[in-house]
Amino acid sequence: MEKPLILITNDDGVAAPGIHFLAQWVREMGEVYVVAPTSARSGMSSAMTVNSPLRIVEREGYEFGRLFAVDGTPVDCVKLALHTILPRRPDILLSGINHGSNAGNSVIYSGTMGAVFEGAMAGIPSVGYSLLSHSMNADFNECRRYIERITKAVINKCLPADVALNVNFPAKVKIVGMKVCRAARSHWTEEYQQFTDPHGKPFYWLTGEQINEEPDATDTDLYWLGKNYASVVPVVADQTATNAIASLAQLL
């Protein structure tokens, strides 16, 4: 029997430490192809490159398997991997390990999770892994046993049809355990810092802080991450509000 084919991508780029830890930790479980952006593409969501061409460059010398850099978004990487690069359909797609949180409402902006939704829409079991630290020197070791456990379970087909996973790990702590939960309702405050350029004209830079709108709810990712647990949120690409169809058919 062929080994499982493992497609790995991210939004921090092929040089980010997180993707290399991930590739090394899962290499015993299958044949690894890394296909990731040439440079960091954070906050890219499910963006794709429509109006310019894309290049694929293989880089050699990685013991975990093959590595390809694409000068596009995470979704571009997944599309090109499936269309052009991979020798066959992958058995699993892993995205990450992201340097930074994708918990709460961050999932909708996340390029890491954009790649995961792309995999899910193609019918491939897909998982995003993220560590709650933006540092390039972050310590990922506490994540390892959870990543091995989840990846093995997903290769062994634990995921329902259309469902993917958004896994987040607390940083700089001993991880207590793992909770399957929902994304916390959250928003961002103070989203822009205003500057004035040398010519007296204003410009704006995105910043801000994520606020958990339901801090007392004990079934959310932000709650459990705050208790030093890894959070596992099952997600789907389809955003149809099925429950609202009948009432809106009356009101519109």
Add this chain to the structure above:
Amino acid sequence: MEKPLILITNDDGVAAPGIHFLAQWVREMGEVYVVAPTSARSGMSSAMTVNSPLRIVEREGYEFGRLFAVDGTPVDCVKLALHTILPRRPDILLSGINHGSNAGNSVIYSGTMGAVFEGAMAGIPSVGYSLLSHSMNADFNECRRYIERITKAVINKCLPADVALNVNFPAKVKIVGMKVCRAARSHWTEEYQQFTDPHGKPFYWLTGEQINEEPDATDTDLYWLGKNYASVVPVVADQTATNAIASLAQLL
């Protein structure tokens, strides 16, 4: 009583005809602010600009109200509008009229709908309008009465909490009516065209065709658009697969 404040954005840029038709058709319903990308930003999904500054430039001379160009994504436009540009919280956010379809699974890649989800997460009733034609000379007149009807209903608070609308119009036909429905399960085929540059190196350009995976289902947007109806899909930003939480808690 103050007139409703109407925020309008898009992903085709401030110069696209679609956004000007939209602004003109709703100007009698409230005070209009257009805040849209400086140039076309298609396929941007919920992408936001993290690593570079943003500029806001007001352009004058529009009879429908005020117009601001932002050199960022549709989500950047909504965030900056709410944070910096608008005099108060808007009563409604409209995005479009997009030049091109956002039906089926296109919604996840759509910058038009990225702006709508951003509005919905901020608690603002939000609607995306799209015409199934990419032409800059497309005839939008058939859409007008539906846009007026839906916009009025949404200003009058017909939307359930957290629910936004993805409205698509068939092009070059007499529109028969309007159906509230779900997004069709769909995928894209032949996604890349391969070229060879003058130096003999390959490059790839996104292309392809959307395939309706359930052509016989009579409750989808792609079905009704094919019958010359406008489709209205209620959508939510949150992608948590709530139904999968309990079973995955056992399996992982």
